[in-house]
Amino acid sequence: MAEKTFTRKQIAEWDNKSETVFIIDNIVYNVTKFLDEHPGGHEVLVHASGKDASEDFDDVGHSFDAKELMKKYVIGEVVAEDRVEVKKKHVAWEDTKTEGDNGFLTSWKFPVFLGVVVTLLYSYLFG
Numbered sequence: 634m635a636e637k638t639f640t641r642k643q644i645a646e647w648d649n650k651s652e653t654v655f656i657i658d659n660i661v662y663n664v665t666k667f668l669d670e671h672p673g674g675h676e677v678l679v680h681a682s683g684k685d686a687s688e689d690f691d692d693v694g695h696s697f698d699a700k701e702l703m704k705k706y707v708i709g710e711v712v713a714e715d716r717v718e719v720k721k722k723h724v725a726w727e728d729t730k731t732e733g734d735n736g737f738l739t740s741w742k743f744p745v746f747l748g749v750v751v752t753l754l755y756s757y758l759f760g
């Protein structure tokens with residue numbers, strides 16, 4: 634993992650013209666070599682340079698692959714005094730696991746139930 638530590642001030646004062654360095658979730662990344670490869674374009678990364686990009690990074694909803702890839706660019710972490718709480722957003726699809734838990738009327742069971750009742754009624758009345 635990260636062996637070097639940096640203060641937030643050090644990152645803010647980094648020579649951003651020659652290098653692109655930012656913080657995501659208290660980890661410091663140097664993405665200078667990644668700029669041209671970034672699928673989201675080099676501009677957003679350059680713009681984030683010297684800053685804490687945690688929120689912007691999270692807003693994009695980066696994939697698992699992106700999170701694996703970023704490990705390559707870690708140069709260190711933020712010193713203990715400058716750390717902030719890592720906020721993790723819960724993406725909507727994680728909350729829809731209870732699908733099918735809807736009321737009886739809105740689930741697939743209702744039309745099936747209705748079909749059975751009508752069939753039974755039909756055979757009872759006309760059978």
Ligand code: HEM
Pocket residue numbers: 662664671672673674677678681686689690693694695696697698699700702703706
């Ligand atoms: C080391 C840091 C980063 C890595 C390795 C990385 C990697 C990637 C990858 C692999 C994608 C393709 C989509 C995906 O797999 O999620 C992507 C898309 C994108 N990224 Fe990053 N990213 C990094 C940092 C950032 C930051 C800090 C921002 C914003 C300030 C950003 C903004 C975007 C945007 C806007 C897209 C395009 C999304 C789209 O086309 O829908 N990325 N990034």
